[in-house]
Amino acid sequence: MLFNSWIFVAFIALVLPVYYRLPHRWQNRFLLVASYVFYGAWDYRFTSLLAISTIVDYFVAKALRTAEAPRRRKGLLLISVATNLGILGFFKYFGFFVSSAAGLLDSFGLHAEMSLLEIVLPVGISFYTFQTMAYTIDVYRRRQEPVDDFVAFALYVAYFPQLVAGPIERAHRLLPQIQGERRVGREEWNSGAQLILWGYVKKVAVADSLAKYVDLAFDAPERLGPVTLLLALYCFALQIYCDFSGYSDIARGISRLMGIELMENFRQPYLSRNITEFWRRWHISLSTWLRDYLYIPLGGNRRGRAAQYRNLMLTMLLGGLWHGANWTFMAWGGLHGVYLAVHKLMTGDRKIAAERPPSGLREWAAFLVSAVVTFHLVCLTWIMFRAQDIESAGLYLLRIVTHWGPPADANYVAQFHGMIDALVFYGLLTLLIDFACWFNQRELPLTSAHRWWWRGLAYGAGLVILAFVRESSSEAFIYFQF
Amino acid sequence: MFVAVRLLFVFRPVTLLNYPEDHDSRCFLAEELGYRVEGPPHPEVLIMGTSRLMECCFDPLAEALALRPEEVMSLSRPTNSFWPIRLLLQRNPGMLDGARVVVIDLLPYQIRERPDFPESDTLFLGYASLRERLDCSELRARVLTAADWLLPLWSERRTVEYWRKGIGTSLLSEGDFAVTMQELARSGSAEQMARMRTFGPGSFLRVFYFLYLPLTPISANEVRALDEIIDMMPEDTQLLLIMPPLIEDLHEALTGLRLEQYTDFQDYMRSMQRPGVTVLFCDEPSAYGFEREDFVEGVHFTDSGYRKLLALFADVINGLSAEGL
Numbered sequence: 001m002l003f004n005s006w007i008f009v010a011f012i013a014l015v016l017p018v019y020y021r022l023p024h025r026w027q028n029r030f031l032l033v034a035s036y037v038f039y040g041a042w043d044y045r046f047t048s049l050l051a052i053s054t055i056v057d058y059f060v061a062k063a064l065r066t067a068e069a070p071r072r073r074k075g076l077l078l079i080s081v082a083t084n085l086g087i088l089g090f091f092k093y094f095g096f097f098v099s100s101a102a103g104l105l106d107s108f109g110l111h112a113e114m115s116l117l118e119i120v121l122p123v124g125i126s127f128y129t130f131q132t133m134a135y136t137i138d139v140y141r142r143r144q145e146p147v148d149d150f151v152a153f154a155l156y157v158a159y160f161p162q163l164v165a166g167p168i169e170r171a172h173r174l175l176p177q178i179q180g181e182r183r184v185g186r187e188e189w190n191s192g193a194q195l196i197l198w199g200y201v202k203k204v205a206v207a208d209s210l211a212k213y214v215d216l217a218f219d220a221p222e223r224l225g226p227v228t229l230l231l232a233l234y235c236f237a238l239q240i241y242c243d244f245s246g247y248s249d250i251a252r253g254i255s256r257l258m259g260i261e262l263m264e265n266f267r268q269p270y271l272s273r274n275i276t277e278f279w280r281r282w283h284i285s286l287s288t289w290l291r292d293y294l295y296i297p298l299g300g301n302r303r304g305r306a307a308q309y310r311n312l313m314l315t316m317l318l319g320g321l322w323h324g325a326n327w328t329f330m331a332w333g334g335l336h337g338v339y340l341a342v343h344k345l346m347t348g349d350r351k352i353a354a355e356r357p358p359s360g361l362r363e364w365a366a367f368l369v370s371a372v373v374t375f376h377l378v379c380l381t382w383i384m385f386r387a388q389d390i391e392s393a394g395l396y397l398l399r400i401v402t403h404w405g406p407p408a409d410a411n412y413v414a415q416f417h418g419m420i421d422a423l424v425f426y427g428l429l430t431l432l433i434d435f436a437c438w439f440n441q442r443e444l445p446l447t448s449a450h451r452w453w454w455r456g457l458a459y460g461a462g463l464v465i466l467a468f469v470r471e472s473s474s475e476a477f478i479y480f481q482f
Numbered sequence: 483m484f485v486a487v488r489l490l491f492v493f494r495p496v497t498l499l500n501y502p503e504d505h506d507s508r509c510f511l512a513e514e515l516g517y518r519v520e521g522p523p524h525p526e527v528l529i530m531g532t533s534r535l536m537e538c539c540f541d542p543l544a545e546a547l548a549l550r551p552e553e554v555m556s557l558s559r560p561t562n563s564f565w566p567i568r569l570l571l572q573r574n575p576g577m578l579d580g581a582r583v584v585v586i587d588l589l590p591y592q593i594r595e596r597p598d599f600p601e602s603d604t605l606f607l608g609y610a611s612l613r614e615r616l617d618c619s620e621l622r623a624r625v626l627t628a629a630d631w632l633l634p635l636w637s638e639r640r641t642v643e644y645w646r647k648g649i650g651t652s653l654l655s656e657g658d659f660a661v662t663m664q665e666l667a668r669s670g671s672a673e674q675m676a677r678m679r680t681f682g683p684g685s686f687l688r689v690f691y692f693l694y695l696p697l698t699p700i701s702a703n704e705v706r707a708l709d710e711i712i713d714m715m716p717e718d719t720q721l722l723l724i725m726p727p728l729i730e731d732l733h734e735a736l737t738g739l740r741l742e743q744y745t746d747f748q749d750y751m752r753s754m755q756r757p758g759v760t761v762l763f764c765d766e767p768s769a770y771g772f773e774r775e776d777f778v779e780g781v782h783f784t785d786s787g788y789r790k791l792l793a794l795f796a797d798v799i800n801g802l803s804a805e806g807l
Contacts, residue, residue, distance in 0.1 A: 209641075417643065418641050418642065418643035418644075421642040421643040421646050422641070422642045422643070425642040425646075426642070467633075467635050467639070468634075468635075468638050468639050469639065469642060470639045470640075470641065471641050471642070
């Protein structure tokens with residue numbers, strides 16, 4: 001069930017009151033059942049995958065507690081990684097690998113009959129497999145004690161607010177909260193409700209509104225002119241950010257109402273001065289996961305420059321592949337890898353400046369220029385991310401830069417007549433919300449320190465926008481396909 | 483927040499904050515004139531038609547009536563019926579000043595609630611009084627429309643573009659009116675007409691029954707609206723309620739089947755005949771010189787059909803006296 005659906009509202013309306021009335025032990029059991037109901041609403045068959053991942057990792061971790069021999073420990077870890085990557089690989093990448101192999105053979109003149117299964121992609125599979133793998137890897141590294149309470153562990157894997165689109169939590173953060181007593185006071189209520197409100201504004205008002213222009217543009221870029229394509233690209237940049245960060249905010253807000261803190265997953269990434277800072281602000285749970293479980297084990301920056309750049313590229317390529325079974329995602333990741341490597345080359349051993357807001361006119365000017373440049377570099381990668389295939393991505397980029405191809409189709413362009421209004425309005429709205437957070441270096445634009453009428457006005461405006469502004473009907477979260 | 487929002491919409495007639503969403507930006511001007519206009523036009527002949535008259539250029543009619551083109555004005559809109567016509571006239575009371583004839587083109591659905599009512603009827607949701615909402619025949623419609631009156635989460639959800647345009651919109655000037663209407667009508671509905679041309683006769687019969695002869699309850703609001711339109715007519719103004727011809731196949735089907743929805747409609751409309759109100763059903767197409775090629779798909783007219791229709795209108799209007807035809 002989508003967060004932005006009435007059925008989810010009804011689900012929460014049932015879950016929260018029951019949750020509050022239960023003692024702690026029964027809260028975990030109840031939440032576990034609710035989480036499986038939530039996930040089963042997508043497709044009940046895939047709850048079995050969730051259960052398999054949970055059971056395998058629970059027992060692997062327990063076995064790691066007593067296993068001392070390195071070979072045995074590695075073997076146990078391999079079971080967990082193979083199970084999770086196997087599930088992920090089969091359901092997400094089987095078709096991609098088969099069709100890519102067939103394509104490769106075809107290019108050598110060898111035609112091979114490859115049977116393609118019609119495999120449905122389970123929602124959130126990339127998220128929970130990574131989360132549960134991180135647990136066993138941490139247990140293997142002796143950084144995490146294995147959990148005896150099966151219900152607590154199962155809830156760690158299946159916890160519904162973050163199950164299908166993150167944030168990808170770490171065991172050392174989430175498990176103690178699940179195992180321990182939880183408190184929901186006034187501050188949790190206020191901030192949790194505010195997170196939910198801004199999350200819905202970003203997802204429902206902003207992301208869903210811009211979706212139709214993005215779809216129209218990427219469906220037929222050859223029918224549009226460069227300006228329309230560029231504006232549609234900005235729309236996508238806004239859409240994907242608000243879609244994903246909106247979902248994360250809703251997840252964190254709901255979780256906070258239950259006394260559980262989920263990690264911040266986005267920190268105003270489009271206000272980054274450079275690409276390195278961007279990756280500290282965008283999808284933080286994934287970027288830190290890739291850093292800790294891929295980049296650092298590969299050697300990180302400890303084996304010289306060349307190795308560092310190689311490790312960066314590999315990490316980003318695999319990070320791209322994580323997003324989807326398509327060469328476009330790898331291209332997206334690869335381009336970010338290039339950006340990061342170039343930035344490392346430019347900055348050398350110099351420490352990246354602290355990410356504090358600028359002060360003084362010169363710093364503001366420098367910030368604006370660098371933020372705009374960084375934003376556009378990121379937008380370039382979004383073409384790869386959103387396009388159906390490499391060819392379409394290339395065409396999209398070529399049309400923007402050179403207006404290559406046939407002239408724009410006036411009738412098709414006419415469908416974009418509301419786009420500028422939407423882009424300006426929603427862009428400013430998002431900037432307003434994000435700027436307040438970024439400038440004050442806090443997670444929410446308003447705090448309890450603000451006057452009650454000021455907060456009321458802001459919340460009211462958010463509700464009015466949700467109620468009375470729309471461009472299109474409900475859209476699923478983009479990141480659900482991962 | 484509720485009080486603030488409700489207050490906002492109480493001032494709708496003045497604030498011009500609303501803008502209907504169910505048509506594109508090349509909207510039919512009659513829809514725009516659903517909102518108050520500063521200095522509305524004062525035509526001599528006012529055509530309040532449905533989509534059947536939307537694409538028509540009425541200049542030949544003006545010429546036939548010895549009038550200037552701007553003195554014949556069409557405020558036709560798709561799925562037009564008595565309630566929106568009354569709304570438009572109510573909100574622009576000066577428009578009937580000096581009007582010689584007001585022509586309303588009839589179709590059987592006009593006294594009934596639409597099959598997809600109320601979700602599809604954004605004008606009703608936007609402008610109906612609470613009493614009118616509670617007068618809807620279906621309980622579901624009463625509940626939804628009343629809830630929307632309380633908190634217009636359905637009818638007042640607009641795109642950013644429409645909110646921007648709605649605030650302080652200045653509507654088209656009188657001089658631009660007639661030309662713009664036709665341009666807008668032609669460009670807006672051309673695609674729809676092209677699509678309808680692909681229908682075969684059998685398919686279109688089914689579509690016709692669904693669209694034009696819905697088996698839905700009689701709408702008390704539509705019936706009341708027609709009475710109010712008649713009451714609004716100035717003393718010297720003739721109201722002509724006319725159903726232009728349909729293609730032979732449809733005419734035969736309607737008369738052959740004697741469908742209740744159609745016969746009830748005819749009977750009811752004919753009961754409206756009185757001094758100052760003329761009701762005319764052009765049942766037999768060949769009697770008025772209409773042939774197959776005069777129709778797009780059986781209901782809407784081709785260019786040749788429009789020529790014959792305007793000649794018919796000219797004859798009828800010229801023949802109108804104080805007692806009607």
